[in-house]
Amino acid sequence: MIRNHVRSNLLSGKPSIGPFIGLQSPNVAELMGNAGFDFVVVESEHNGIESAEIEHMLMAIGNTNALPIVRIPSSQQVYIQKALDLGASGIVVPAVKTAQEAAEIVSATRFPPDGKRSWGPLRASKYTFDNQDYLKNANDNTLVVLIIETVEAVGNLQEIAAVPGIDVLFLGPWDMCLSLGLDPLLLPHEEIDQILEKMIEASAKFDVVAGAGASEPDDVCKRLNQGVKFLSYGPDYALLSAAAISGVDAFKNWNKDVD
Numbered sequence: 001m002i003r004n005h006v007r008s009n010l011l012s013g014k015p016s017i018g019p020f021i022g023l024q025s026p027n028v029a030e031l032m033g034n035a036g037f038d039f040v041v042v043e044s045e046h047n048g049i050e051s052a053e054i055e056h057m058l059m060a061i062g063n064t065n066a067l068p069i070v071r072i073p074s075s076q077q078v079y080i081q082k083a084l085d086l087g088a089s090g091i092v093v094p095a096v097k098t099a100q101e102a103a104e105i106v107s108a109t110r111f112p113p114d115g116k117r118s119w120g121p122l123r124a125s126k127y128t129f130d131n132q133d134y135l136k137n138a139n140d141n142t143l144v145v146l147i148i149e150t151v152e153a154v155g156n157l158q159e160i161a162a163v164p165g166i167d168v169l170f171l172g173p174w175d176m177c178l179s180l181g182l183d184p185l186l187l188p189h190e191e192i193d194q195i196l197e198k199m200i201e202a203s204a205k206f207d208v209v210a211g212a213g214a215s216e217p218d219d220v221c222k223r224l225n226q227g228v229k230f231l232s233y234g235p236d237y238a239l240l241s242a243a244a245i246s247g248v249d250a251f252k253n254w255n256k257d258v259d
Helices: 005-011 026-034 051-061 077-085 099-108 131-141 151-155 157-161 173-180 190-206 217-226 236-258
Strands: 016-018 039-043 067-071 090-093 143-148 168-171 209-214 230-233
Touching: 005 016, 005 143, 016 039, 026 039, 026 051, 039 051, 051 067, 067 143, 077 090, 077 099, 099 143, 099 157, 143 157, 151 157, 151 173, 157 168, 157 190, 168 190, 168 230, 173 190, 190 209, 190 217, 209 217, 217 230
Parallel strands: 016 230, 039 067, 067 090, 090 143, 143 168, 168 209, 209 230
Antiparallel strands: none
């Protein structure tokens, strides 16, 4: 099976960077994987993507050196199992609020006796050709990322971070803003920055990794200097939008100069 170099690097203290991609395009997934990112996260919470499309995107990422990860719609076991069976090497789980939920998520990613994941990896085990290696090594090669994005989750942060098997606590700033009654369109907010600091402190205390997003190069350095080790860049549509706007602005400014 694929060896999870991102999880290994994070456990040894090395940071990793990758985009979330929501455009439902295998071509974009493959492009991002070839760009040099450590991982690519296929978004399936906030778009209309179905399992077959996710599988095609995982195949595309598999043509690159990037690790394929899926952001699932919720913490239900069926979503976790399906993403892993389709070939994801990790999951990103939204809106995790309690340590009990976190423990259930970890259990769903592990085969017995370490958890309750059922057998049926199909593509993940190379259509049974890799069954022995997959069954033996899957538990130690699955990255578990939890998104912290509610007031309740912040209140339970220490307990969530202490759950064995959690690899990354990732800040979801927009939903966190909504949970706090803040306008996400006016980010950054001091309250969100303080929550990230708490997450970084909790991560260091319980030997997990703090994750957060960056939308431009300066933000990458800022996050890394803060202590973020799992760094998302993008998402894909934001990167495309920014590139498009910069070109349109250059064109408009040229027209102003000519006029």
